Amino acid sequence: MIGLVSYLVFFLILSLIFGIAVLGLNLQWGFTGLFNAGVAGFIGIGAYTMAILTGPSRDAVFGGFELPFVIGLIGAMVVSGIAALAVGIVTHKLKHEYLAVATFGIAVTIQLVCLNWEYLTGGTLGLIGIPNPTKDLAEGPLAQNALFLCIVISLGLITFIAIENIVKSPWGRMLKAIREDEIASSSLGKDPARIRLEAFVLGCMAMGLSGALYVSFIGYVSPWDFLPILTFQIWTMLIVGGSANNRGALLGALIVWGVWTMSGYVISNVVPSEIQAQGGAMQAILIGLILVVMLLLRPRGLIGEELQVSRHARSLND
């Protein structure tokens, strides 16, 4: 029973951490129509920033400033935001497929930098010993994880509420207008390029926050955590849950992460050991399958954007 509870806590923590990144992607794709194919890169930036700011100092590696957790969180968001600003300015008007290709390339580049710039990132070995903020606050792993879950829930809730308010504000209406029609939205008196850039930066900050929480929880960071498959997972979470719906984004994170971990369990217990090495690939195929089935059967996701149906239209259907 305790085992199950600790597992559930562990599971919820990771789903919610991903959920925060999905909320960021939802702001970009769901509400603004920005195709960010480099999600893993921005999560990675947040993760490494957290590791460098709060981790222990060590020889021949930059950082290890042993700063407080909160500073690490803020730092991670700021650095991801600055990276997003740079990427956004370079990719200029951040349009459509160009943005997708550019961000994909940038994420791969970020991963390669993490792999090779040993002085900054510890190279292939990554950075270890990143302190978990709950270590000194609670006794035993279950209590610590429960506390960490509370932290993640609070931050997830703050992100959720912030983004909900943003998309309901006049600025948020502009996002949707731009998503729908760039030309028509330019007649509204606000610079669409600038608003897109702002949405991109804000979304990437949420991704940075997600990465920061991830390393604090896991305790180490390595370049192998930020491969393109992560981007793919986050996207699947959004599509499954329902793009342009923040509750959908969180639901998608729970479901897809659930399927991912369960399939990992099944593979390691049921699949013959000779082909266990391909387990990761099988999981990826499974996620791909879910994505395809979802797009075919429920392209708007489990709970997609709320569309108010005409009272009139409804009565006609009755």
Next chain:
Amino acid sequence: MASAAGHILQVKDLVAGYIRDLPILHGVSVYVDRGEIVTIIGPNGAGKSTLIKAVAGLVSVSQGSIELNGKNIVNVPAYQRATQGVGYVPQTGNVFTTLSIHENLIMGGASLHRGKAERRIEELYEIYPVLKSRRREKAGVLSGGQRQILAVARALLTQPDLILLDEPTAGLSPKAAAELFALIRDLSGDGVAVLIVEQNAKAALRNSDRGYVLAEGENRIDGAAHTLLADKEIGEIFLGMRRDTPLEKEEA
């Protein structure tokens, strides 16, 4: 031409297009005065929408000038032209279908004082009860004609000096088109300058003060709307009607 001082919009010898060195407009000139309704007609592909888009700031201009209240705005980006008094209703995609009807209207009024925008929206709702009763629904549920009305209404809410309408009555029933023209005439009564592109040449000219005929990216004929309506050549050459039949006499 009238004295330059009175023009809200004056386009002079405009050369513009979508691709560099491949102009669609080859030196077009038009002007619109305060409170005036001016219609541009011409065959498909004449460059009517391109002219409207050039004034809205959406196509690149290589020569000539576009003056708004006497100030050249050729180098002003589209979104700033909107704040400087240019309202634009595109030919297609002119309402935000995933936003509610009310939100569409609020966005139009973004640059207006809050209370004033609300009052104007209420006025609009008076004229168009359909919009009022369905204001919380997504604009995507509206019919084509209702969308056109919403789009024009949204553009109006910014209280522009100049409003650009690209085929506002396309797809509308004659009755809905007449209602929309009534709205447009109301507008011009407020002193707004209106530039319309229309396929529905007859109805548009009947509701206009002046008209231009554009073909192959050039001015062909212009003059008072009633003169154009009576002009046999226009019906024949540009609007594909029976020879010797002026627009006015063409029966539906």
